[in-house]
Amino acid sequence: MDAALPLELPLDINSVKGFLADSEGAALYRLAAEASDRGPCLEIGSYCGKSTVYLGSACKLMNNTLFAVDHHRGSEEHQPGEEYHDRELFDNRSQLMDSFHAFRTNMRAAQLEEHVVPVVAPTTVAARHWNTPLGLVFIDGGHSLEAALNDYRCWSRHIVPGGFLAIHDIFPNPEDGGQAPYDIYKLALASGQFELVEMVETLGILRRL
Template sequence: MSIQLPVDIDTVKGFLAASEGEALFHLASGCAALGACLEVGSYCGKSSIYLGTACRETDNILFAVDHHRGSEEHQPGEEYHDPALFDSSAHLMDSFRTFRANMRAAELEECVVPVVAPSAVAARRWNTPLGLVFIDGGHSREAALTDYRCWARHIVPGGFLAIHDIFPDPADGGQAPHEIYQLALASGQFELVEMVDTLGILRRL
């Protein structure tokens, strides 16, 4: 079923397929009674618009966690570097200005709460129950494990863990998201609901 978004999503920078975004929208729409939503790795806000729109329609909140300095692959000289997001005065990547502009254009500023910090710092004293956690942060093994260990424990029973860029075949992509997906299943605390392209959706038991 197609969904109505407040902006032309194709104009928003990001790496989320439409099918994956729509799956996130429907997940967020259905979990409002369980708790807030949280994503790790907002970048320019493509996933935030899908999730935030669902939160606005269900009177929920999305916490958007990202240091906005880019993942490993976004740095100068790397495959996914975007010069338009490089702050030449600071000599650092900075996607936050673009993220904020996109949230403003989508009229989501009252239901999307940006948390501009590394994942581990944001989680240090976290105590808000979560109905949905979407992990799409750094794809190094260390970054993915940190995101999983920091946030999966805050998902309430019946809530959802969604992990992006799961590639079972190493020839197709990095293995860190696939590794935390396997860890979640092996923990006995999550069960697979479905795979949508590279998006794995699990339910907390």
């Protein structure tokens, strides 16, 4: 990745809700820029759009497109009574968590609406008829093993040779965090189809062989 590429974001990234470290976001920005000559980018798990701003800004710079897949009903940990529940994102009318309004607001503020395509659906539904080759897939969806496996199996096969797979929240030590992202990271390496490029905090970056 080109570490010299200047990070240019159109808004204060700290104003966007999310769980991405600055160093991880900067790595995603550079990665999306590098991947743009291989095909469009796709992320699973947009939430309020923090990672989307990093990825989408790089796509805008390179005149590329980012597909942002998320059902916007939150993962297990975002539900009422759970550790990461945010009352501001709970829709009292439907009695469901809904991050899509915040996501759209942030995309508009970041001037990314012409480069980010929201796909508001569960990952398995979004992938059902997908045929577009991808230069980058970023997985940051649900952290249950079922959800992580679905994300990996649905999307990794669409990455072109030389393209990238990035996985967030990799914790080799179970005491530090959930193991599902680490499990699919190990699965990708064991497949023989990917090689590790770099680890940036909890972000694993792999290249398709």
